[in-house]
Amino acid sequence: MGRRFICDYCDKSFPDNPINRRNHLKGVQHQQARKLHYDKFLDPKEKLIIEKAKKPCITFRNSGTCTYGPLCKYSHITIEEIRILEEKSSKIIIVLFIYQNLDAELLASSYLNHLTSELNIDNQINILESKLISRRDKQSNSGSTQQFHIPEGIQLLYLPPSLSLH
Secondary structure (H helix, E strand, C coil), X not given: CCCEEEECCCCEEEECCXXXXXXXXXXXXXXXXXXXXXXXXXXXHHHHHHHHHCCECHHHHHHCCCCCHHHCCXXXXXXXXXXXXXXXXXXXXXXXXXXXXXXXXXXXXXXXXXXXXXXXXXXXXXXXXXXXXXXXXXXXXXXXXXXXXXXXXXXXXXXXXXXXXX
């Protein structure tokens, strides 16, 4: 019995050879299934940018439905959905700014100190290291551990093996 290629996106299997694999990966069904899978993981900001770049779908605007559904090359997003995505993206940006710029704040303060005073580089490095160590000690003492969660509504069953958390 020969080897079989199993596509996680399409839930199909077929004999594994270069021609069959290439034909499947270039196929419309596989491209659509792959796009639908990765669209689930888009951040609100990315989704907003993508949807704003598209023209509005005339069929969806007139009838409320489109035969292509989420795979339509035109936008099906309403003004209310745009507002919701903008709110979500602004909240995410604020949270990311707070968490990611803790060390950037330390670097900026040390850079400003270097510009305003005549301290040498070794002293600046020592000051920065001591600030980082004290901040990490505070974080470790607070007991905060970073946990990763699968977004709501997504089950491990629907994730491809490369994205599962096992």
